[in-house]
Amino acid sequence: MPAHNPTYGIIGLGLIGGSLAKDLARKGHAGSVIGHDANPLHQERASQLHMVDRTGSLDEVVASADVIVLAIPVDAIMRVLPIVLDKAAPHQVVVEVGSTKVKLLDHIGQHPKRRQLVSAHPMAGTEYTGPDAAVYHLFDKKCCVICEPEKSDPEKKERVKSLFERLGMYVIEMGKDEHDLHAAYVSHISHITSFALAKTVLEKEKDEARIFEMASGGFSSTVRLAKSAPSMWAPIFVQNKENVLDVLNAHIAQLTYFKHCLEREDYNALHTWMGQANEIRKIIK
Amino acid sequence: MPAHNPTYGIIGLGLIGGSLAKDLARKGHAGSVIGHDANPLHQERASQLHMVDRTGSLDEVVASADVIVLAIPVDAIMRVLPIVLDKAAPHQVVVEVGSTKVKLLDHIGQHPKRRQLVSAHPMAGTEYTGPDAAVYHLFDKKCCVICEPEKSDPEKKERVKSLFERLGMYVIEMGKDEHDLHAAYVSHISHITSFALAKTVLEKEKDEARIFEMASGGFSSTVRLAKSAPSMWAPIFVQNKENVLDVLNAHIAQLTYFKHCLEREDYNALHTWMGQANEIRKIIK
Structure with missing residues (x-):
């Protein structure tokens, strides 16, 4: 040195x-x-x-x-x-x-x-x-x-x-394998859900011009990463494709499970599922 | 008065x-x-x-x-x-x-x-x-x-x-119909994606104890709503079931589209999709 x-x-x-x-x-x-x-x-x-x-x-x-x-x-x-x-x-x-x-x-x-x-x-x-x-x-x-x-x-x-x-x-x-797996779970998937949420709401906005008058802090928080640059993120997703697809499949499975619980108005299952998600409190303050 | x-x-x-x-x-x-x-x-x-x-x-x-x-x-x-x-x-x-x-x-x-x-x-x-x-x-x-x-x-x-x-x-x-539709898009779906993201990552954590050492600001931002109370949110989702299911289906369709683009490493489609999501900039500052 x-x-x-x-x-x-x-x-x-x-x-x-x-x-x-x-x-x-x-x-x-x-x-x-x-x-x-x-x-x-x-x-x-x-x-x-x-x-x-x-x-x-x-x-x-x-x-x-x-x-x-x-x-x-x-x-x-x-x-x-x-x-x-x-x-x-x-x-x-x-x-x-x-x-x-x-x-x-x-x-x-x-x-x-x-x-x-x-x-x-x-x-x-x-x-x-x-x-x-x-x-x-x-x-x-x-x-x-x-x-x-x-x-x-x-x-x-x-x-x-x-x-x-x-x-x-x-x-x-x-190690590099552990890094890429963890990065998919604690960083890459958050960007994907934000991009998808932004797309979902923007497409609805075409018919519902007033929709964003009501956008609140919760919405801004979950969607802010959707402003991120495609030129940075496309290569990340492709280079980490296998891990990203694994976590994305797991995430879609969670959403699909929630959907089935809601379709049958299963309060017990909804409470249990959300209560388990609440455990994220131990991770983020 | x-x-x-x-x-x-x-x-x-x-x-x-x-x-x-x-x-x-x-x-x-x-x-x-x-x-x-x-x-x-x-x-x-x-x-x-x-x-x-x-x-x-x-x-x-x-x-x-x-x-x-x-x-x-x-x-x-x-x-x-x-x-x-x-x-x-x-x-x-x-x-x-x-x-x-x-x-x-x-x-x-x-x-x-x-x-x-x-x-x-x-x-x-x-x-x-x-x-x-x-x-x-x-x-x-x-x-x-x-x-x-x-x-x-x-x-x-x-x-x-x-x-x-x-x-x-x-x-x-x-009107009440317009309210419930908009609330599903700008509030209720944000909570569902946060709950699902928390569940996805917490289940992986069972096998990967070190995963949260890397949790960053982006992760915290997208997942914080997962701390919300089930006793408040289960009745909201059930009372607004039809709108919530519509927006949830649209959101899963966006995630599935992204997944297909990534599977075939279609850079053009990924760029276009994320570029469209970037338009959320006009809504949230």
Whole structure:
């Protein structure tokens, strides 16, 4: 680890990359932050917002940074990560922060510089996208998963763990299969139900113009994730297809069971089912 | 309308009735507030919390109040509302604030004192229940629907409208059928998807103890309504059964469509579907 504060290179200046840049600058962790975004408008906007010290091409970022962070959609990580690893000098750490891991880590598993890569998933976000979505404190008190920690160089893994801890995160480690299964249950399915709920109500609205006058806080809460970007989420769902289909089938089975209970006005069954769902209290405060 | 500030009688001292009592006292609208809860523990707790000026039996509340508010589950309203209307003197206003209207208003439609009743649905709430769930400002900037306004005495309806406006609500009027249809889409289905999501994930947790270490803000947001009380929600779903089944079938159809798109990894269809869901941005900020 260099004696000076490291230079961070952030590839992807959206919600995650941008928020990371802002917190690194605020906390004085970074010697400097250099950023790149494949979308020139986003890169320009990140400059305007003084989110990074300077911007440059992908090659410039990779050449300048001690720690290179890939904060781009998971399909783009599949393409860009091998290129970045190819160019990485031995002292450089490469971090990818994608939401799915199995496909990517299988794809990159045999890369000769695999040990310079730390695979992390900071479980933080909002339904917004792009440089203007970047906020301070996004990562505070959230969970960060480091996947396949044993495949990374121990010193590099500790540096990345320490980085996320300094952003306020608690870091846990797990295998890639376990990560993708859990992510399907506690993140991916929530997005699917929100998208589906939004579609359901919007289609009804075509005939019922007044329907949203009554939209309440409960509705907003369950549907807000439906504002999330298709370009980020389509590749996540496809890369985690098997787990997502399993949880989606289980979810549809729950809805179908509720429907049958309601059709026969079975109060006992409805009470039992909802009472069991109430147990979620022990998980979320 | 009496020259003095009216005495309010609140039947049901839970989330809605308790919050109403608190705001009435805070805003100085009420001469006094007298409360009753069929659950003696809740009634005692409301006294301890100084939520009302005094408590009493149902008969005492009905005998003392200028404005009587029924803030109890919709199955209880079906039983209690006819009793209260039977006893009501001509100057008294009776307000029921249930979440479903067709069954109740059909049931009570021929009551000789129907014009003393104002049927309202203040669209405000949280996932919590009972006197301790009552909070100030619950109704602020929320929508209140008055149903079948033409069936109420105009002076009494205006008094109730003015009451909810002074609590910070915007009041709209609609027929009972339209209300129940819209409520199914913007409130009831959100609760069903939350209950089902909680059940889906809790059942998986039996085998995967670590699953909730990763639960993020998005998960909490979509699942929080699953903490809601079965005793409140089972009667709502049953009373609004036909609309709830319609919206539930539409929602399951959306999930099934998504599933088919994902099974064949149809990026175009997934993008289009999520892009359409993004239109919910125009509704919720």
